[in-house]
Amino acid sequence: MSILRACLGLLLVLFATAARADEPPVFDATQRRLIRSFGPWPPAFRIDSGNPLSGRPEAVRFGAVLFAEPRLSKNGALACQNCHQPQHGWAEPVARSHGLDRLDRNAPGLLDSRLHRWFGWDGASDSLWAAAIRPILDPREMGGSTAIVADLLRRDPALACLARQADDAAATSPDDESLLVLAARALAAFQETLVSPRTAFDDFRDALLTNDHAVMARYPVSAQRGLALFTSRGQCATCHSGPAFTNGEFHDTGMPFFVIGADGTRGVDPGRHRGIARLKANPFNRLGRYNADPQSPAVLPVRHVAQQHRNWGEFKVPSLRSLLFTGPYMHDGSKPDLASVVQHYSDLDEDRLHSDGEAILRPLRLSAEESRDLVAFLQSLSAPAVAAASDYETLKAEARRLCP
Ligand code: HEC
Ligand code: HEC
Structure with a gap:
């Protein structure tokens, strides 16, 4: 009899636990405010006033063609799309x-990059178009030059035709640098069109605001619990905030900053510390002569930013949209999947972080279930269809038709 009672008791406990496990979390006012700030999605398009070609269809078309153009590189074999592959969220599925030559860093995805303020893991560029010049000229990336680009845009009939449609004055200028800037501005105009599609999370977020429980119920409970953790004890939203899940700035998350070079030598990647020096020295920054809108408030951050000790080992807070396609993760690509990123935050080395002055992060010591919930939430920020890959083909076909 007592055995029977014990069994019944155990069954009741099991049922109660199962019911609790499927119960969606309740979000308090602070969490609801945060969740609201992760949208709406997609955000309205805003042109970059520093780039006169921003938002112009002729430039977008030209930029798409240039993105696939290997002749921008020194050896004629490296195009932007080699490392930023459309089917991988415009990232490259290798660590570095x-x-x-071998680079120190992982190629980030380019979706939603128009929402960023700084470009590169170290923020060495302050506009999308300046960020397009860097890989072209960098001897370890495409190894090109102003002359190679200018020559190509003048001599190749199809490219010359597209360049004239995008910006006739620059395309016919005798000054090589104007042609380099034209190419970069068109590449930026194209990249501004790369936007992540709406996700299961966006439907949930909109439904939460209107208390539409039927739609909310379609969002997996595990992802909801992950979202609850993300917006509370996890403190993730302190840095991963806003519709693209980034505050646009730089932090040290305790990732190692040692890099092993192609020849086996050990070096360091100082991250934002060197990024600021590069930014200030860049003739194509927003303080330079090519910025089309020197009065814009976007000029202030680059004027006022100054190197500080704490910038050592800081890297840009990446967006968390479309992550399913853009692995491996982190600036050095050392985390192969989302579970290992979450584990990193769970096991953080506190001594290392606090010696670097980062005060936000604490090791979270997550349970296995909490880790799975966070991963489920991160996965819900990607939609199955990789955005814009077919638009890219359409744009290039259109360009070929207009300028054969
Ligand atoms: C050899 C591989 C490679 C090629 C080719 C390449 N990139 Fe990249 N790209 C990278 C890597 C690696 C980074 C990160 C660089 C850093 O942090 O300094 C990057 C960063 C970027 C970023 C900054 C993104 C962000 O969110 O901060 C932009 C924009 C970009 N590349 C555009 C381009 C364009 C446009 C081209 C062609 C002109 C190009 N890339 C060619 C590897 C490449
Ligand atoms: C102190 C600011 C900060 C907090 C808090 C923070 N992150 Fe991050 N996150 C970053 C930075 C900076 C990086 C890039 C680090 C690097 O590459 O060295 C990053 C990278 C990531 C990446 C990799 C994305 C990619 O494209 O490589 C994921 C996923 C991520 N964070 C999720 C989270 C989650 C989940 C939490 C909460 C548990 C969290 N972050 C808390 C700043 C933060």
Whole structure:
């Protein structure tokens, strides 16, 4: 009899636990405010006033063609799309990219990059178009030059035709640098069109705001619990905030900053510390002569940013949209999947972080279930269809038709 009672008791406990496990979390006012700030998606398009070609269809078309153009590189074999592959969320599925030489960092995805303020893991560029010049000229990436680009845009009939449609004055200028800037501005105009599609999370977020419980119920409970953790004890939203899940700035998350070079030598990647020096020295930054809108408030951050000790080992907070396609993760591509990123935050080395002055992060010591929930939430920020890959083909076909 008592055995029977014990069994019944155990069954009741099991049922109660199962029911609790499927119960969606309740979000408090602070969490609801945060969740609201992760949208709406997609955000309205805003032109970059520093780039006169921003938002112009002729430039978008030209930029798509240039993105696939290997002749921008020194050896004629490396195009942007080699390392930023449309089917991988415009990232490259290897830890560290290889251009003319092995690079120190992972190629980030380019979806939603128009929402960023700084470009590169170290923010060495302050506009999307300046960020397009860097890989062209970098001897370890494409190893090109102003002369190679200018020559190509003048001599190749199809490219010359597209360049004239995008910006006739620059395309016919005798000054090589104007042609380099034209190419970069068109590449930026194209990249501004790369936007992540709406996701299961976006439907949930919109439904939460209108208390539409039927739609909310379609979002997996595990992802909801992950979202609850993300917006509370996880503190993730302190840095991964806003519709693209980034505050646009730089932090040290305790990732190692040692790099092993192609020849086996050990070096360091100082991250934002050197990024600021490069930014200030870049003739194509927003303080330079090519910025089309020197009065814009976007000029202020680059004027006022100054190197500080704490910038050592800081890297840009990446967006968390479309992550399913853009692995491996982190600036050095050392985390192969989302579970290992979550484990990193769970096991953080506190001594290392606090000696670097980062005060936000604490090791989270997550349970196995909490880790799975966070991963489920991160996965829900990607939609199955990789955006814009077919638009890319359409744009290039259109360009070939207009300028054969
Ligand atoms: C050899 C591989 C490679 C090639 C070719 C390449 N990139 Fe990249 N790209 C990278 C890597 C690696 C990074 C990260 C660089 C860093 O942090 O300094 C990057 C960063 C970027 C970023 C900054 C993104 C962000 O969110 O911060 C942009 C924009 C970009 N590349 C555009 C381009 C364009 C446009 C081209 C062609 C002109 C190009 N890339 C060619 C590997 C490549
Ligand atoms: C202190 C700011 C900060 C906090 C808090 C933070 N992150 Fe990050 N996150 C970053 C930075 C910076 C990087 C890039 C680090 C690097 O590459 O060295 C990053 C990278 C990531 C990546 C990899 C994305 C990619 O494209 O490589 C994921 C996923 C991620 N964070 C999720 C989270 C989650 C989940 C939490 C909460 C548990 C969290 N982050 C908390 C700043 C933060």
